[in-house]
Amino acid sequence: MRRGRDRWMILGGLYLALLLILAIFGPSARHGYLDQVAEPNLPSSAQYWFGTDQLGRDMFARVAYGARISLFVGLSVQLISLTVGISAAVIGEYAPSWIAGPVMRLTDGMFAFPDILLAILIIGLFGRGTLPVIVALAITAWPSMARLVKTQLASLKDREFVIAAKACGASTSYLVVKHLLPQLWAILLAVSMVELAGTILAESTLSFLGIGVQAPEPSWGSMIESGREVMNSYPTQLFWPCLFLSTTIFALSFFGDGLRNLLDPKSG
Amino acid sequence: MQVARALVSRLALGMVSLLFISFVTFLATILAPGDPALRLAGDKASPEVVTRLRHEMGLDRPWPERYLKYLGDATHGDFGKSYYGTQEPVGAILGRELPMTARLSCYAIVGASVFGILFGTIAGVTRDRWPDRAILLFSTLGVTVPNFVLGPLLVWIFYLKLNQLPESWSPFRPLPDYMYYIMPVTILAMRPAALLTRLTRASMIETLQQEFIRAAVAKGVPRFRLIVVHALRNAILPVVTAIGTNAGYLLTGSFVVETIFIMPGVGRETIDAILKNDSPVVQACILITGFLFIVINLVVDLILPVLDPRIRESQV
Numbered sequence: 001m002r003r004g005r006d007r008w009m010i011l012g013g014l015y016l017a018l019l020l021i022l023a024i025f026g027p028s029a030r031h032g033y034l035d036q037v038a039e040p041n042l043p044s045s046a047q048y049w050f051g052t053d054q055l056g057r058d059m060f061a062r063v064a065y066g067a068r069i070s071l072f073v074g075l076s077v078q079l080i081s082l083t084v085g086i087s088a089a090v091i092g093e094y095a096p097s098w099i100a101g102p103v104m105r106l107t108d109g110m111f112a113f114p115d116i117l118l119a120i121l122i123i124g125l126f127g128r129g130t131l132p133v134i135v136a137l138a139i140t141a142w143p144s145m146a147r148l149v150k151t152q153l154a155s156l157k158d159r160e161f162v163i164a165a166k167a168c169g170a171s172t173s174y175l176v177v178k179h180l181l182p183q184l185w186a187i188l189l190a191v192s193m194v195e196l197a198g199t200i201l202a203e204s205t206l207s208f209l210g211i212g213v214q215a216p217e218p219s220w221g222s223m224i225e226s227g228r229e230v231m232n233s234y235p236t237q238l239f240w241p242c243l244f245l246s247t248t249i250f251a252l253s254f255f256g257d258g259l260r261n262l263l264d265p266k267s268g
Numbered sequence: 269m270q271v272a273r274a275l276v277s278r279l280a281l282g283m284v285s286l287l288f289i290s291f292v293t294f295l296a297t298i299l300a301p302g303d304p305a306l307r308l309a310g311d312k313a314s315p316e317v318v319t320r321l322r323h324e325m326g327l328d329r330p331w332p333e334r335y336l337k338y339l340g341d342a343t344h345g346d347f348g349k350s351y352y353g354t355q356e357p358v359g360a361i362l363g364r365e366l367p368m369t370a371r372l373s374c375y376a377i378v379g380a381s382v383f384g385i386l387f388g389t390i391a392g393v394t395r396d397r398w399p400d401r402a403i404l405l406f407s408t409l410g411v412t413v414p415n416f417v418l419g420p421l422l423v424w425i426f427y428l429k430l431n432q433l434p435e436s437w438s439p440f441r442p443l444p445d446y447m448y449y450i451m452p453v454t455i456l457a458m459r460p461a462a463l464l465t466r467l468t469r470a471s472m473i474e475t476l477q478q479e480f481i482r483a484a485v486a487k488g489v490p491r492f493r494l495i496v497v498h499a500l501r502n503a504i505l506p507v508v509t510a511i512g513t514n515a516g517y518l519l520t521g522s523f524v525v526e527t528i529f530i531m532p533g534v535g536r537e538t539i540d541a542i543l544k545n546d547s548p549v550v551q552a553c554i555l556i557t558g559f560l561f562i563v564i565n566l567v568v569d570l571i572l573p574v575l576d577p578r579i580r581e582s583q584v
Contacts, residue, residue: 112285113292114516114561117554120523121293124542124550125300201414205520208416209527209539221416228420228528232428242417250412 009258012251019248023071026064033061034216041234050240053223054230063240066220069213070248073134074199078192080138085145086181086188092146093153094172104150110143116202123211133212137202141195148191152184186263193256197249204245220245274573282566289558290342293551294335300547303327307351307547347552352544358552361537366556368533372525373518373560375449376456381511384461385504388468392503393495395473403465410462415455415521419528422451437531452529456521460514467510471503478502505576512568519557 027033031048040056042048050059092104110118119136126132156162165179206212207221215222220241227238297304305322306313313321322328326337341347347358391403426433434441437448475481476499484498523535530536534553541549 109288112288112562113558114519116516116520116523117557117561118292120538120542121296121550121554124538124554125296125547128542204414205416205524209523211539211542224416224420231420231424235424238420238424242420246413246417249414253412 008254012255015251019067022064023068027061031058031061033065062218065218069219070200073203074196076134077137077199081141081145084142086149088146089149092150107143107146115140128211130213190260197252278569282562285562293555294338348548350549351546358548365534365537369522375453380457380460384464385468388465391469392472407462407465410458416524419455436529452525456525459517468507471506475499475503512565515564
């Protein structure tokens with residue numbers, strides 16, 4: 001059982017490494033992702049590995065660009081969510097109550113909103129596009145990060161090394177930065193990995209609905225939407241973005257779960 | 269008496285959540301760029317008309333007053349007017365679209381609970397043997413395959429290849445209505461069903477290891493009765509709580525499903541309104557969807573004490 005789990009984690013990690021290479025080099029390696037390079041709706045060939053789309057653009061380059069967008073949006077959102085979440089948790093745990101109280105109330109309140117509903121509201125009123133998607137998803141992502149960090153901070157509060165550091169006269173900011181946060185990076189990394197799957201899924205959902213990443217920039221979600229229109233005659237245009245999106249979500253959750261079990265055995 | 273008090277406190281919590289959601293949707297419109305009066309009057313309107321409209325709409329009042337008015341109007345079903353076409357009242361749009369979304373969510377939540385609990389129990393009882401392995405594989409797929417990937421896939425199989433189910437909802441429907449619900453509800457229910465399956469399995473395995481089960485086995489309780497009456501009754505409690513938290517997935521999914529199958533519901537209306545920059549409709553749709561989410565959670569919270577006498581007694 002244990003060995004099998006490791007194998008899945010390694011497979012997931014390997015896939016993600018390849019995806020990263022694809023995202024960096026793929027969009028312009030053979031053909032530009034925005035260029036009309038050939039006849040529309042061509043099948044796969046040695047020249048156009050995944051064929052071409054309705055406008056004669058290279059599907060391989062577009063799928064690769066979709067990987068870049070997904071990873072870019074996902075990682076930006078996780079970075080913002082980590083920064084805001086950690087700040088909110090530290091404020092909630094250590095700041096005087098007149099500021100800690102409202103911050104924690106706000107964090108709890110955010111849970112009343114179903115995750116993607118708030119993102120759709122923000123995008124609906126402030127505009128569509130890649131940047132609004134990042135902002136909207138970051139705003140919905142930070143509360144769960146804040147809650148996680150706060151629980152972790154609270155559980156470390158009475159450990160000997162914390163008491164010892166305090167006895168030596170460590171200030172709160174020194175204690176948090178030098179002693180507490182270094183304890184958390186491993187679990188936070190693993191959780192971010194699992195959350196990344198959710199963020200990428202949310203981004204492609206919004207793009208599928210037409211309110212996320214906007215044309216002509218390709219995203220897996222919008223490629224699935226346009227592939228759907230021609231799925232009777234050219235099902236491969238639907239197939240490739242679906243395959244990559246599903247595999248990526250799959251790989252991220254396996255890799256993230258594996259990482260969490262490895263770094264924090266008691267939570268598994 | 270105690271049950272009544274618990275009921276009141278749950279309702280109060282639901283009201284607070286609802287107030288929070290209404291405040292956020294209100295705040296979002298205040299912060300959003302663009303002047304509602306200008307949008308409603310049109311570009312060609314004279315400044316005097318716009319000023320009069322601003323006054324009539326109360327846009328020149330301070331925001332706390334506007335929020336209270338917004339709340340008061342909303343309780344009367346008045347959400348303002350759409351910016352488009354005949355400037356139809358948003359309340360009327362919601363009244364037309366809400367039944368479809370509510371129906372889809374209800375079917376999906378019932379379907380997901382029934383199948384999730386059934387398969388989860390089977391998996392838990394046959395732990396590590398082939399039925400368990402097969403169910404685990406399917407539930408992993410159900411959690412990871414996005415609904416807008418599953419949607420086209422099902423349409424491809426059941427409409428294009430087998431031609432057994434209709435492609436999408438339409439005003440004119442030659443087949444019986446339930447045929448049009450099969451694919452949307454399946455897609456909507458898939459992810460919650462998969463999550464509930466995993467949860468039921470874990471909960472079942474844990475319950476089966478407890479002492480009272482061993483006592484029941486020793487007493488000679490028949491196997492079926494042991495599983496359903498003794499084990500499942502206990503194992504099901506955390507699952508019921510999870511049904512409420514999974515309602516969020518349903519609402520997200522309804523945006524996707526209504527788009528794929530062109531169904532007249534709140535989800536598709538929201539997306540249409542966003543694409544047209546029709547802010548009052550966006551705001552009201554989000555508010556009503558959030559309201560639906562809270563109501564589902566409230567219902568689940570109220571079911572729990574009915575199932576578990578321990579909660580009934582501890583609720584003071």
